Structure formats: C-alpha cells, structure tokens
Amino acid sequence: MAEKVDVVVVGGGPAGIACAYTLAKAGVETIVFERGGYPGSKNVMGGILFTNALAKLIPDFREHAPVERPVTKRKFLAISEKDALGVETGFSDFSRPPHNNNFTVLRARFDQWFANQAEDAGAMILSETVVDDFIYDDNKKIIGVKTRRDDGDILCNCVVLADGVNSLLAKKAGLRSEFKPKDFVLGVKMVLGLPAEKICERFSLESKNDGAAYEFFGAVTNNILGSGFIYTNLESVSIGLGVALDGACKLGLRPYELLDKFMDHPYVRPLIKDSEPIEYSAHLLPEGGYHGMPHVFHDNVLVCGDAASFVNTSIYHEGSNLAMESGILAAKAVMQARGRGDFSAKSLMKYAEYLQESIVIKDLKKYERLPGFLHSSPHLFNNYLDLAIELAKDYFIVDELSKGERQKLMFKKAWGRVSVMQLIGDAYKSFRSFIWN
Amino acid sequence: MKKLSIEDKIGLVKFKVDTGKPHIKIKPEICKTCPEKYCVTICPVENYKLDEQGNVIFAFEGCYECGTCRIVCTKCGLEWDYPLGGYGVCFREG
Numbered sequence: 001m002a003e004k005v006d007v008v009v010v011g012g013g014p015a016g017i018a019c020a021y022t023l024a025k026a027g028v029e030t031i032v033f034e035r036g037g038y039p040g041s042k043n044v045m046g047g048i049l050f051t052n053a054l055a056k057l058i059p060d061f062r063e064h065a066p067v068e069r070p071v072t073k074r075k076f077l078a079i080s081e082k083d084a085l086g087v088e089t090g091f092s093d094f095s096r097p098p099h100n101n102n103f104t105v106l107r108a109r110f111d112q113w114f115a116n117q118a119e120d121a122g123a124m125i126l127s128e129t130v131v132d133d134f135i136y137d138d139n140k141k142i143i144g145v146k147t148r149r150d151d152g153d154i155l156c157n158c159v160v161l162a163d164g165v166n167s168l169l170a171k172k173a174g175l176r177s178e179f180k181p182k183d184f185v186l187g188v189k190m191v192l193g194l195p196a197e198k199i200c201e202r203f204s205l206e207s208k209n210d211g212a213a214y215e216f217f218g219a220v221t222n223n224i225l226g227s228g229f230i231y232t233n234l235e236s237v238s239i240g241l242g243v244a245l246d247g248a249c250k251l252g253l254r255p256y257e258l259l260d261k262f263m264d265h266p267y268v269r270p271l272i273k274d275s276e277p278i279e280y281s282a283h284l285l286p287e288g289g290y291h292g293m294p295h296v297f298h299d300n301v302l303v304c305g306d307a308a309s310f311v312n313t314s315i316y317h318e319g320s321n322l323a324m325e326s327g328i329l330a331a332k333a334v335m336q337a338r339g340r341g342d343f344s345a346k347s348l349m350k351y352a353e354y355l356q357e358s359i360v361i362k363d364l365k366k367y368e369r370l371p372g373f374l375h376s377s378p379h380l381f382n383n384y385l386d387l388a389i390e391l392a393k394d395y396f397i398v399d400e401l402s403k404g405e406r407q408k409l410m411f412k413k414a415w416g417r418v419s420v421m422q423l424i425g426d427a428y429k430s431f432r433s434f435i436w437n
Numbered sequence: 438m439k440k441l442s443i444e445d446k447i448g449l450v451k452f453k454v455d456t457g458k459p460h461i462k463i464k465p466e467i468c469k470t471c472p473e474k475y476c477v478t479i480c481p482v483e484n485y486k487l488d489e490q491g492n493v494i495f496a497f498e499g500c501y502e503c504g505t506c507r508i509v510c511t512k513c514g515l516e517w518d519y520p521l522g523g524y525g526v527c528f529r530e531g
C-alpha cells in the first residue's frame with residue numbers, strides 16, 4: 001500500500017517552496033519533490049529576485065537569505081553593432097530598505113536556502129526525485145503521484161504543480177495544450193567573477209550595499225524579440241540574454257554566439273574586463289503571457305509559477321515574485337478546500353479567484369496584448385532602435401556642419417526609414433500594449 | 438575577457454551522468470526527413486551536430502535539460518524526458 005500525505009508539491013523552485021512554506025506553517029502535511037540534487041541545482045534566472053511576495057512570508061529575509069546586492073541603479077540601453085544609447089535611474093529611495101523589493105540573487109544558492117526555511121517550518125523536501133506521472137482512481141481523478149524511485153507511489157488529497165516552464169505534468173493532466181516555440185524565450189547566461197571593489201568602480205556604486213541592473217535591447221538579440229542583461233552580484237556579475245525561440249530558430253541564431261558577441265560589445269567589454277568565468281547556464285522562460293496560460297486548476301490539482309506561465313515579460317521581467325505569490329495563493333486555496341474536505345475543481349476554483357484579485361493576473365492581463373504585438377511587429381527593434389541610436393549620435397556630432405543643417409539631415413534620414421503612418425500606427429499599438437490596455 | 442569555446446563553457450559546469458541511459462533520444466529516420474533541423478542551431482550546449490552526410494548526431498551528456506529541443510522539434514523526431522533524480526546538470530550559481 002502506497003504512503004499517503006495531505007499535499008504533494010512538485011518542484012522546489014520559488015513557486016513550490018512558497019506554497020509548501022505556507023502550508024507547513026498552517027500545519028498541513030506537505031511533501032515537495034525536487035528532481036535536482038538540491039533545490040536550485042536545475043534553476044537559472046537573470047536574476048533580480050522581486051521580494052514583495054517573499055517579504056510576506058519571511059519579513060526579515062534580508063538578514064538571513066543569500067541575496068547578493070539590492071538593485072539601486074538601473075539602466076535601459078538600446079545597442080546597435082557598436083553603439084549604445086540609454087537612460088539611467090538613480091532613485092535615492094531605492095538605496096534604502098526595502099530597496100523597492102529588488103535584489104540580485106544566484107538561484108542555486110537562494111533556492112536551497114528558501115527550501116531550508118520551508119523544511120524548518122515543517123515541510124518535507126525530497127530532492128533527487130522526479131515525479132513522472134499521476135495516480136488516478138477509477139473515475140480518472142488524481143489521487144497521487146508516481147515518482148521515479150523504488151516504491152515511489154505516493155497518495156495525496158491534492159497535487160500542486162510547480163514544476164516550472166517545461167511542465168510535462170500539466171500536459172499529462174490535460175491542463176495545457178502543446179508547447180509552441182512562440183510562447184517561449186531561451187535564456188543563456190554567464191556568471192563572471194570580479195572583486196567587489198572592481199564592481200563598485202565599474203558600475204559607479206558606492207558600496208557592496210548598492211547594485212546595478214542594466215537591460216539591453218536591439219543588436220544584443222540580433223534585433224529579434226528578447227533582451228540582454230548585466231546584473232551585479234557581490235563578487236560576480238551575471239551577464240546574459242533571452243531570445244524568442246521562434247525568431248532565433250528561423251534566423252538560425254546560436255544563443256551562445258549571441259552571448260559571445262554581446263560580451264564583446266564595445267559598451268560591455270570594459271565592464272567585464274579581466275573577469276573570471278565561473279559558470280555558463282541556460283534555461284527557458286514562458287513568454288505566452290495572459291493568453292499562454294494553461295488551466296490552472298482541476299479536480300485535486302493546481303498549477304502555479306512558470307508551469308502556469310505566470311511571467312510578466314514586458315519590460316519588468318517579473319517571474320520570481322509571481323511564482324511565489326501564486327504558490328502562496330495555491331496554498332490558501334488548498335487550505336480552504338481542506339477545511340471543506342472537498343478538493344474537487346469546484347472547491348479549488350477559489351484559487352482562480354484569488355489569482356484574479358492579485359498582481360499575478362492583474363499584471364498579466366494588463367500586458368495581454370504585448371506578446372502578440374511584439375511577435376507581429378518584428379520591425380520594431382530593427383527600425384526604431386538602430387535609427388534612434390543613429391539620430392542621437394548625429395545630434396551630438398561636432399564638425400563643420402551647422403546645427404541647423406545637421407538637424408535637417410537627421411529629419412531626412414528618419415523619414416527615409418519610417419513613414420509617418422507607420423510611426424503613428426506603431427506608436428498607437430505600443431501605447432496600447434505597454435501603457436494603456 | 439578571453440572568448441571561451443562552447444566546450445570550455447560547458448566545462449565550467451558539474452554533471453552527474455547516468456551512463457548509458459540517455460534521457461533524450463532522437464529518431465534518426467525522422468530526423469533525416471526534417472527540413473528545418475532547428476535543434477542543431479538552437480541547443481545552448483550544441484548537443485546536436487550534423488555529420489558530413491548531413492545526418493543529425495546527438496549526444497546527451499552535457500545537456501542542460503532546458504527543454505528547448507523538445508519545443509522546437511517540428512517533426513516529433515525525439516523522445517524527451519528528465520534524467521533520473523539527482524542526475525544530469527548541477528548548477529552551482531544558477
């Protein structure tokens with residue numbers, strides 16, 4: 001006879017651990033299965049951990065968690081082959097706690113720590129265990145999971161799927177359709193070692209209690225949908241980029257070649273000069289947004305985090321916080337269902353209601369037009385970013401031409417590349433997608 | 438910074454290989470008929486290579502288990518699963 005627990009959580013990432021932590025604190029018997037050697041060993045992100053959800057669970061996390069630096073300075077840069085044009089933020093409020101809830105982390109370390117907190121709260125975390133499938137009763141209702149271990153069947157009242165972007169289990173449960181390249185971004189990343197003082201010098205940071213996050217658009221992805229990043233850790237920098245799978249495949253781009261080229265860009269090169277390569281990693285990211293979401297609940301099962309496609313890619317790249325938030329809400333719905341002794345879809349529907357009222361669905365809904373718009377407008381990056389950089393450069397040129405003559409040439413150049421109608425159309429669509437839905 | 442080859446990059450990462458038990462298998466007969474072969478360029482660790490005849494050769498060691506090949510494969514030319522728990526790639530930074 002297989003063992004039985006109250007709740008099985010599949011996946012020891014931010015979504016699964018936040019869920020298990022919440023359940024364990026409320027005294028619900030919970031087991032987390034993680035396929036990696038330890039939680040975090042399979043996980044990669046840029047990464048800025050947005051700590052708004054974490055702070056609800058562990059308000060004093062800053063004193064204990066392996067976070068690297070708070071993000072106190074941000075830059076957004078358009079780059080062409082050799083040039084760069086950007087805006088910088090330096091809001092002094094963000095230099096003080098809670099630092100706008102932005103901290104750089106390295107996931108292999110952070111996830112392990114977070115899992116330990118859930119364990120201390122009473123959850124059981126079982127690493128090195130792949131969940132392969134569900135156990136069903138005669139009515140095709142999920143009553144447990146099959147793990148790839150001897151005697152690996154476990155019965156439970158409810159399964160929470162937090163198994164990440166490749167959720168094979170959501171597919172097996174019939175909760176999602178086929179995975180399509182247009183709904184995914186592939187991220188590749190290097191961690192490069194640099195002494196803390198060098199990092200402060202190069203990124204103009206006052207101390208190791210300040211950190212920088214630079215985002216890059218344009219040539220970094222060969223002008224296809226995606227972006228690049230450099231984030232400062234305590235004694236390393238994370239540098240990487242994400243490219244839309246469909247675009248990258250069609251152009252035959254090799255992700256690590258893009259990364260090599262990015263690291264050799266004249267703007268980037270001095271920032272990482274003489275650094276020590278520590279790790280090269282890669283991971284997928286769901287990009288489908290609101291319309292890429294699977295069904296997130298059914299009889300005896302809930303889906304959260306990347307498995308549910310809860311990532312606000314837009315310009316914010318928020319995934320970690322939505323994962324944790326959805327994990328917490330899944331736990332709340334499970335506790336309610338447990339109180340009623342009813343884990344049917346009707347009872348677990350509370351989860352969908354909680355999500356609707358939370359930033360998870362509100363933010364995804366706000367940017368619902370964005371993925372479609374960006375996919376249908378490949379010219380956006382190509383035409384405008386390069387042109388903007390060129391025009392800015394022209395604007396600052398000092399030579400024999402008068403400023404008036406120079407600016408006339410600039411107008412000519414601009415209207416030679418984009419038509420007024422196209423500009424108005426794109427501006428309208430951008431406005432609807434990015435700002436006012 | 439000196440440019441690293443893809444082999445050097447992967448060399449920075451720890452793996453526990455389940456020897457002789459590939460978690461991904463390609464179906465060479467189907468791959469032969471695949472016009473796109475997206476797997477070859479998109480795999481972040483270059484696990485798919487073309488031989489002189491243009492056949493796809495696959496090695497599972499060094500796989501990051503990212504799932505990209507599974508999603509871009511247009512011809513169902515592969516069987517994809519996770520390796521056994523605790524095996525495969527082990528990121529120390531992430």
Ligand SMILES: Cc1cc2nc3c(=O)[nH]c(=O)nc-3n(C[C@H](O)[C@H](O)[C@H](O)COP(=O)(O)OP(=O)(O)OC[C@H]3O[C@@H](n4cnc5c(N)ncnc54)[C@H](O)[C@@H]3O)c2cc1C
Binds near residue numbers: 240323
């Ligand atoms: C390149 C890149 C950059 C990113 N940058 C940022 C950023 O800067 N800020 C941000 O907020 N978000 C970022 N994200 C997104 C963020 O990483 C995710 O949204 C977040 O990790 C989702 O958490 P999760 O718990 O849902 O999934 P994951 O973190 O992927 O966790 C899933 C877990 O489930 C385990 N698992 C999977 N299948 C099974 C199975 N069958 N059995 C047992 N265990 C299983 C996995 O090993 C893993 O530990 C980035 C993502 C990428 C790829």
Ligand code: SF4
Binds near residue numbers: 468469472474475515
């Ligand atoms: S994309 Fe699929 S079918 Fe085509 S070569 Fe690659 S593995 Fe084979």
Ligand code: SF4
Binds near residue numbers: 503
């Ligand atoms: S899962 Fe990712 S790393 Fe592994 S072979 Fe496929 S594309 Fe390459």
